[in-house]
Amino acid sequence: MEEHALTETDRGAALEVFGDRLGLAERYVGHLATSGIERGLLGPREVPRLWSRHVLNCAVAADLIPEGSTVADVGSGAGLPGLTFAIARPDLDITLIEPLERRCIWLGEVIEDLDLDNVRVLRGRSEQFFDDVDVDVVTARAVSALSKLANITLPLLHGTGQLLALKGRSAAEEIEKAQKALRKNGATATEILTAGADTLEEPTTVVRIRVGSA
Numbered sequence: 001m002e003e004h005a006l007t008e009t010d011r012g013a014a015l016e017v018f019g020d021r022l023g024l025a026e027r028y029v030g031h032l033a034t035s036g037i038e039r040g041l042l043g044p045r046e047v048p049r050l051w052s053r054h055v056l057n058c059a060v061a062a063d064l065i066p067e068g069s070t071v072a073d074v075g076s077g078a079g080l081p082g083l084t085f086a087i088a089r090p091d092l093d094i095t096l097i098e099p100l101e102r103r104c105i106w107l108g109e110v111i112e113d114l115d116l117d118n119v120r121v122l123r124g125r126s127e128q129f130f131d132d133v134d135v136d137v138v139t140a141r142a143v144s145a146l147s148k149l150a151n152i153t154l155p156l157l158h159g160t161g162q163l164l165a166l167k168g169r170s171a172a173e174e175i176e177k178a179q180k181a182l183r184k185n186g187a188t189a190t191e192i193l194t195a196g197a198d199t200l201e202e203p204t205t206v207v208r209i210r211v212g213s214a
């Protein structure tokens, strides 16, 4: 069995989030485990835990996104979480924002191979797109602490929408430290949510920041 194959433990969670699109998710994981590692998008130690720690951990948060939303995933890296959402939820329209060229090239190749028509890549820092990108939902994982993340993501909502930030145990402390940035960017509500509690051994902590009446 290949090191990145779906284990029986993870299969239930994978079927729950990807349903009949599980084959696409398996192809994505195949790319992560081969060219993704060779080209430095993830470290080789991640191969045995690509499903549990990366793909499923991200994909479970797809449930928090309203039907038919436009989504920008800021600092997408190897497509986490944005590509997992594009695979799990064909109803979403997703833009992956990533400044590093070699990561953008890899993402473009994977999107083409999976034949996904609901996702595209924009190369650059999110701040460069404040005038041009206007979405319902912004997502981010492992990009920066919430105090900075608020400044580089919330302007993409143009007054209405929500940020879903995948965070770890530091969530409450980060919210505390981000109060000034949240106020400055028009945040109206902040919650700490748990995604994947029924299916994952280690559920995902998501900070939801609402702006305007969303």
Ligand SMILES: C[S@@+](CC[C@H](N)C(=O)[O-])C[C@H]1O[C@@H](n2cnc3c(N)ncnc32)[C@H](O)[C@@H]1O
Pocket (backbone or CB within 6 Å): 074, 075, 076, 077, 078, 079, 080, 081, 097, 098, 099, 100, 103, 124, 125, 126, 127, 140, 141, 142, 143, 152
């Ligand atoms: C630690 S990686 C995380 C990648 C991915 N989100 C994940 O969870 O595996 C952080 C990513 O954010 C990108 N990044 C940093 N600052 C950014 C900005 N201002 N706008 C967009 N992307 C940014 C980096 O190029 C990098 O790919």
